[in-house]
Amino acid sequence: MFISNHEKNLVSIICAEIVRHNNFVLTTHQLPDGDGLSCELAFFCMLTRLGKKAVIVNDMPARAVFNFLPCFSRIMNPERYRQLKFNPEVAIVFDCSNRERVGNSLMAVSEARMLINIDHHEGNTLFGDINWISNTRSSVGEMCFFIVEKLRCLDRDTAECLYVAILTDTGSFRYHFDGRTLHIAEKLLKSGVDPETTADNLYHNNSISSLHLAGYALSHLQYDRENRVAWTVLTEDVYRKTGASEQDTEIIVDILRSIKDAEFVFLVRERKNEVKFSLRSRKGIDVRSIAEKFGGGGHNSAAGFSLQKMSAEQAVSKFLKYLRGRKQDEKK
Ligand SMILES: [Mn+2]
Known part of the structure; x- marks a missing residue:
């Protein structure tokens, strides 16, 4: 039925x-x-x-x-x-x-x-x-x-x-x-x-500028083997340089998600006073519970949070440190 x-x-x-x-x-x-x-x-x-x-x-x-x-x-x-x-x-x-x-x-x-x-x-x-x-x-x-x-x-x-x-x-x-x-x-x-x-x-309706943005994002792609996460950082000036808008990130997330073995992926956007994280899960990982640890929220498969008063680099290393601790807790 x-x-x-x-x-x-x-x-x-x-x-x-x-x-x-x-x-x-x-x-x-x-x-x-x-x-x-x-x-x-x-x-x-x-x-x-x-x-x-x-x-x-x-x-x-x-x-x-x-x-x-x-x-x-x-x-x-x-x-x-x-x-x-x-x-x-x-x-x-x-x-x-x-x-x-x-x-x-x-x-x-x-x-x-x-x-x-x-x-x-x-x-x-x-x-x-x-x-x-x-x-x-x-x-x-x-x-x-x-x-x-x-x-x-x-x-x-x-x-x-x-x-x-x-x-x-x-x-x-x-x-x-x-x-x-x-x-x-x-x-x-x-x-x-x-x-x-x-x-x-x-x-099949991507703008050239959104592909330029994706090109930038992919050339700055990073992967952490231990945590099995992939991410890329988009700074504010990259939108100006490529002419793309903040909504043009769909392709980037899609490509990140296609990485073999990645358990989840995230996009980092650097703003004036905050760093925004958008998490997308794969392999059933509940990214909402991760985002909630940082005061964010969302769905099991897509969630986000932001960190204040630090650079994207600092924010990412703080996040990876948390993930490492989480992995170790799982093993216990
Ligand atoms: Mn729906």
Whole structure:
């Protein structure tokens, strides 16, 4: 079976609320990723098609690489949303483990009379009136498929959004998915998604400056055999030199993660008064617990923290020292 009775039940409950109401506000976590963002867009297309009013409000803008998705230009920031005086009946929050992660969209969420929480993160705080949390699902896109399908709104546009949600959250079908995911992906292709064009839009759109940034990062790549970690340091002036933006680091992280034997990798960004660490795990290492030791946080697979009043060099050596101690504790 591709959906459990428990999930089927929740799909029915959510669909009934969608049919019953007319005004919806949709949102996701800060720094929206492909999953949360595409779910918002799929629902926006679906609700519009059902003759309902929907508004997407996000605290932070999504990366421009997603601008090929249907209705991308309709996303608004909290400022514009406030001017709209929308007065929503239902808020739907996608891909968010707790209420606070929506950031400044919280005021829109609190305005609604009903809150629907659809997520796949372990440790979701069940902050909705209706909570559908399936942490064995690859993506929220995979879950939303059942709602869109049940409401008979699976068309090329909604299918493309849901496909992008699945594609990005599984690292292009490399991790965190199972046979159910592939079964759904097949249905999305049958609804008109062209996988080649979608992949081209998503992945083959690097700017020259982002590759120059990657070139710099890779020529400064370091690897610690003892701790099995790889990292690189980006100083502030490198953005100016390459013309790249701070969001252009995706390729770098991807390449770092491909290093044989690395248990996790990290990116170090040097700022005026702080040094920011972005950790990405491999081989099941929980990087959140490591980041928490330094006052940071995040997910098991991606987390971060920052250190104040020291150079990047000092910060890295402090971090490596901690990792060495951690390895020794493990051996005991
Ligand atoms: Mn997700």
